[in-house]
Amino acid sequence: MKYSCIKKEVEKAVAQANFCLRPDVKKALKKAYASEKVLKAKTALGWILDNAGIAEKESIALCQDTGLPVVFIEAGKKMRISGGLIAAVEKGIEAGYRKNSLRPSIVDPLDRCRPSYKGMAYHIDFFSAGRKLKITILPKGFGSENKSRLKMFNPTAEPEEIENFITEAVKEAGAQSCPPFVIGVGVGGTCDSALMEAKRALLIRIDKPNPDRKLDRMEKRIFKKVNSLGIGPMGLGGKCTALAVRIRKIPTHIAGLPVGVNISCHALRSSVVELE
Amino acid sequence: MKCKTDKKNLTGMRKGSSFLFTGCIYTARDQAHKKLVRLIRKNQKLPLSLKGQIIYYCGPTAAPNGRIIGSCGPTTSCRMDSFLEPLLKKGLLGMIGKGPRSRNAREMIKKYKGVYFLAPSGCGALLAKRVVSRKLVAFPGLGPEAIYKLEVADFPLIVAIDSCGHSIYPDI
Numbered sequence: 300m301k302y303s304c305i306k307k308e309v310e311k312a313v314a315q316a317n318f319c320l321r322p323d324v325k326k327a328l329k330k331a332y333a334s335e336k337v338l339k340a341k342t343a344l345g346w347i348l349d350n351a352g353i354a355e356k357e358s359i360a361l362c363q364d365t366g367l368p369v370v371f372i373e374a375g376k377k378m379r380i381s382g383g384l385i386a387a388v389e390k391g392i393e394a395g396y397r398k399n400s401l402r403p404s405i406v407d408p409l410d411r412c413r414p415s416y417k418g419m420a421y422h423i424d425f426f427s428a429g430r431k432l433k434i435t436i437l438p439k440g441f442g443s444e445n446k447s448r449l450k451m452f453n454p455t456a457e458p459e460e461i462e463n464f465i466t467e468a469v470k471e472a473g474a475q476s477c478p479p480f481v482i483g484v485g486v487g488g489t490c491d492s493a494l495m496e497a498k499r500a501l502l503i504r505i506d507k508p509n510p511d512r513k514l515d516r517m518e519k520r521i522f523k524k525v526n527s528l529g530i531g532p533m534g535l536g537g538k539c540t541a542l543a544v545r546i547r548k549i550p551t552h553i554a555g556l557p558v559g560v561n562i563s564c565h566a567l568r569s570s571v572v573e574l575e
Numbered sequence: 576m577k578c579k580t581d582k583k584n585l586t587g588m589r590k591g592s593s594f595l596f597t598g599c600i601y602t603a604r605d606q607a608h609k610k611l612v613r614l615i616r617k618n619q620k621l622p623l624s625l626k627g628q629i630i631y632y633c634g635p636t637a638a639p640n641g642r643i644i645g646s647c648g649p650t651t652s653c654r655m656d657s658f659l660e661p662l663l664k665k666g667l668l669g670m671i672g673k674g675p676r677s678r679n680a681r682e683m684i685k686k687y688k689g690v691y692f693l694a695p696s697g698c699g700a701l702l703a704k705r706v707v708s709r710k711l712v713a714f715p716g717l718g719p720e721a722i723y724k725l726e727v728a729d730f731p732l733i734v735a736i737d738s739c740g741h742s743i744y745p746d747i
Binding site: 339342343346347349350351353354357358359360361362363364365399400401402403404411412413414440442445473474475476477533534535564565566 | 591593606633634635636637638639640642645646647648650651652653673674675693695696697698699700701703704716717718719720731733743744747
């Protein structure tokens with residue numbers, strides 16, 4: 300597998316993610332628009348859908364916050380790359396952002412000067428079999444990222460307590476984080492991996508039910524609670540505060556029950572590069 | 576959209592009114608606010624007169640080839656709350672952003688007869704089409720956070736906090 304090929308594909312994926320709303324998200328927005336009764340909320344959903352149309356047709360970023368690119372790499376054990384993998388991805392992302400005039404939003408956390416394209420968040424898994432390379436790019440906007448939550452529950456906590464915590468996190472995010480949201484939840488692991496699973500949950504398609512029936516029921520209960528908060532698109536009311544809730548779980552310790560919440564705004568952007 | 580308007584009748588508008596605005600606005604977000612307020616505290620001259628002006632909490636993407644501006648939606652307004660009063664004191668009339676504000680910010684808006692608007696959040700591509708011109712005004716070193724003067728036409732806005740201090744949102 301060639302360095303130049305990875306770089307080129309990542310560059311394309313950056314444009315794809317920033318200009319084209321994910322089809323599953325678009326589908327959910329259309330459904331919400333059709334069923335919304337509150338006029339102001341319906342108008343807002345109409346703006347969101349028009350925005351997606353203009354962004355795709357005219358190659359203008361869906362949102363000026365082109366995010367901090369979070370990159371997930373799954374590399375097959377037998378994969379061989381000429382040149383460095385990370386360097387290829389990094390260059391591809393930088394070229395994708397630069398060539399498409401996407402906003403540089405990354406700064407030193409203390410200096411806060413000269414925003415650049417350097418400093419993506421990487422998550423690399425090397426344990427998938429075969430020769431395949433899968434790169435997922437999630438440009439994560441910070442209006443919603445700022446409302447991330449973590450709680451270390453007691454291991455005896457009831458599902459209802461967890462569901463209320465998630466609902467409360469959504470309430471706090473409110474109109475600031477560009478609802479309607481997709482709510483990513485990570486249950487289990489350690490404090491850091493619970494939040495990581497929450498972020499990974501945002502990559503799951505939202506037009507299919509969770510194959511785990513217990514999680515599916517939990518997602519549906521949270522979805523119902525969240526959508527009765529009355530926040531709605533742009534915080535203008537109505538019944539659509541969330542487009543979906545996605546939960547991932549991983550094993551945890553007998554003494555704990557970490558729960559991470561990572562919220563995405565309605566402009567949930569992610570794209571995938573798969574190379575053999 | 577019920578009506579079109581320009582700056583003259585903005586302060587008379589009540590919370591919840593939605594309209595299309597045509598006129599000039601200035602972009603400024605976190606770092607530009609910090610710089611402006613620092614200049615005010617030091618009694619130094621500001622790079623723009625704020626009197627009767629509107630600040631748009633926005634850090635646009637750069638203009639792709641042949642365009643006036645890139646994606647340019649609003650950012651979260653409450654981060655600018657602590658900088659609000661000195662700017663209102665300098666005559667700032669309106670602010671455009673997204674989301675609720677603090678109680679203090681709402682009271683300041685009432686005290687100085689300002690007005691706070693929402694622009695469609697997460698709709699930067701749609702809003703880019705309503706920008707007629709863009710000019711760099713100050714702090715080029717801040718990149719996307721620099722202050723730009725934008726002429727906008729039919730820019731969709733909703734009054735979130737009116738000049739009487741009434742808000743469509745609960746305070747945060």
